Amino acid sequence: MGRLPPFAVEDWMEEHETKAKYNLAETCCDSISADHLQTLCEDKSAKVIDLSKRLNYGSIxxxxxxxxxxxxxxxxxxxxxxxxENILTTPGAIAANHLVFYSLVGPGDHVVCHYPTYQALYEVPASLGGEVDLWKAKFENDWTPDIEELKGLIKSNTKLIVLNNPNNPTSAVLKRSLMEQIVELAKEHSITIMCDEVYRPIFHSISPMDKEFPLSILSLGYQKTIATGSMSKAYSLAGIRVGWIAARDPEIIQKCVATRHYTTISVSQLDEQVAAFALDPNTVHSLLRRNIDLAKANIEILEKFIIKHDEMCEWVRPVAGTTALVRFKRDDKPIDAVQFCKILLEKTGVLFAPGKCFGDEYEGFVRIGFVPSTVVLKEGLQKVQAFLRKEFDDLPLAA
Known part of the structure; x- marks a missing residue:
C-alpha cells in the first residue's frame, strides 16, 4: 500500500473546528444525544442501551x-x-469505504471516481496501486457529470465505478435516469459500482414521487452494486461511529469480511445498540422527519443569504444533503477562499471549509454546512453578512 497524501478537508477541520463558535463547515445534521434519541421513539418503554448485556465481541x-x-x-x-446477511457493519462509513477498496482493488485495476467528492474515495484506491480517473461534474452543468464522458473513461481493466450520491461537497444528486444509464454501462462491461450514500435519505427539495428521484444504487436491479452508509450525517449520530457495507452480491460481503478480520474484527456492541435503536421502525421515521424538516428550513435561510449577496456569491441550490458549494467572487474573479475562511474564522468565529480542500480547481469556492441548529445557522450567517459588508473588498483574490 502506497503512502496516502494529506487529507485536506480533515486536516482543515482538525485544525480549525474547535476554535469555531459557529461551525458552518460541519456536514452532519445537527447532532443529538442518547436522551434526545429516546424521546423520538414511539415506544416509551424501549431503552437505547441494554446495560445488562455482556460486552464481548458480539456478532462479528x-x-x-x-x-x-x-x-x-x-x-x-x-x-x-x-x-x-448482505450487510456488514463497520466503524463509520470511512472504514466501510476503505474496506471495500482494500478488498476489491489492487495493482493493475482501473477505478473511475465521481468528482468532486470526499478525498478518500479516490486517494485510497490509488494508494492500493489502482489507476484512478476522475469523472468530473462541473458547476456550469449544475454539478451533473456527463454520461458520455464516463463512457470515454471506461477501459478493459476498469474494476470499479465510485459514486457519491447525494454528493459531498456539492449536495447535487445523480438523478434516477442518469443512475440507470450508469448501471447499464456497468452491466455492459461487468463493472462493480460502489456508491457512498452517507447523505441519503436527506432529500429536502425533491419529492420521492418525482420521476427523477434518486434511488439507492441497490434498488436499480444490478447484482454488482455496493452501498456504504453511516449514522453520522443523515442520522445525527457521528459519535457512535457506526457505518456499513451493503451489497447485492454476497461474495462481495464475504471478501470484505475476510479483510476485516485483519482490522477491527467487529463493531462496539454499545454503538450498535444505539444505531439499532435509531433505525428501529419506532424511531427512524421521527428522526428522519426531524432532520429533513431542519434541512428544509435551513436551506431557505441559506438561499435568502445567497440571493441577498448575489453580487458576491453564487451557487447551484442543493436538492439534498447537508452542504452547499458556494463560489465567492469580486469583479468576476474568485477570491482567495483559504484566506477568506481563515480571516472569517478569526474575526467572527464562523467556520467554512475552502473549496481547495476538494481540489485546486475549486479556488473561490467554500463548502457551507447548512444543517446545524437553525439558531447556529442564522447567527453564523448574520456574522458573515456583517463581515462581508466591512471586509469583502479587502479580501485577496485567487492567484
Whole structure:
C-alpha cells in the first residue's frame, strides 16, 4: 500500500473546528444525544442501551437487529428485498469505504471516481496501486457529470465505478435516469459500482414521487452494486461511529469480511445498540422527519443569504444533503477562499471549509454546512453578512 497524501478537508477541520463558535463547515445534521434519541421513539418503554448485556465481541458481522433494520430500509423501494446477511457493519462509513477498496482493488485495476467528492474515495484506491480517473461534474452543468464522458473513461481493466450520491461537497444528486444509464454501462462491461450514500435519505427539495428521484444504487436491479452508509450525517449520530457495507452480491460481503478480520474484527456492541435503536421502525421515521424538516428550513435561510449577496456569491441550490458549494467572487474573479475562511474564522468565529480542500480547481469556492441548529445557522450567517459588508473588498483574490 502506497503512502496516502494529506487529507485536506480533515486536516482543515482538525485544525480549525474547535476554535469555531459557529461551525458552518460541519456536514452532519445537527447532532443529538442518547436522551434526545429516546424521546423520538414511539415506544416509551424501549431503552437505547441494554446495560445488562455482556460486552464481548458480539456478532462479528454486525448485530442481527441492526442489520435487520438496515435491510428493511434498503428493501423499501427495491424490487427484490436485501437480506440482512448482505450487510456488514463497520466503524463509520470511512472504514466501510476503505474496506471495500482494500478488498476489491489492487495493482493493475482501473477505478473511475465521481468528482468532486470526499478525498478518500479516490486517494485510497490509488494508494492500493489502482489507476484512478476522475469523472468530473462541473458547476456550469449544475454539478451533473456527463454520461458520455464516463463512457470515454471506461477501459478493459476498469474494476470499479465510485459514486457519491447525494454528493459531498456539492449536495447535487445523480438523478434516477442518469443512475440507470450508469448501471447499464456497468452491466455492459461487468463493472462493480460502489456508491457512498452517507447523505441519503436527506432529500429536502425533491419529492420521492418525482420521476427523477434518486434511488439507492441497490434498488436499480444490478447484482454488482455496493452501498456504504453511516449514522453520522443523515442520522445525527457521528459519535457512535457506526457505518456499513451493503451489497447485492454476497461474495462481495464475504471478501470484505475476510479483510476485516485483519482490522477491527467487529463493531462496539454499545454503538450498535444505539444505531439499532435509531433505525428501529419506532424511531427512524421521527428522526428522519426531524432532520429533513431542519434541512428544509435551513436551506431557505441559506438561499435568502445567497440571493441577498448575489453580487458576491453564487451557487447551484442543493436538492439534498447537508452542504452547499458556494463560489465567492469580486469583479468576476474568485477570491482567495483559504484566506477568506481563515480571516472569517478569526474575526467572527464562523467556520467554512475552502473549496481547495476538494481540489485546486475549486479556488473561490467554500463548502457551507447548512444543517446545524437553525439558531447556529442564522447567527453564523448574520456574522458573515456583517463581515462581508466591512471586509469583502479587502479580501485577496485567487492567484
Amino acid at each position: 458481522r454486525g448485530s442481527d437487529v441492526l442489520r435487520t433494520n438496515l435491510s428493511r430500509l434498503y428493501s423499501s423501494r427495491a424490487a427484490t428485498p436485501l437480506p440482512p
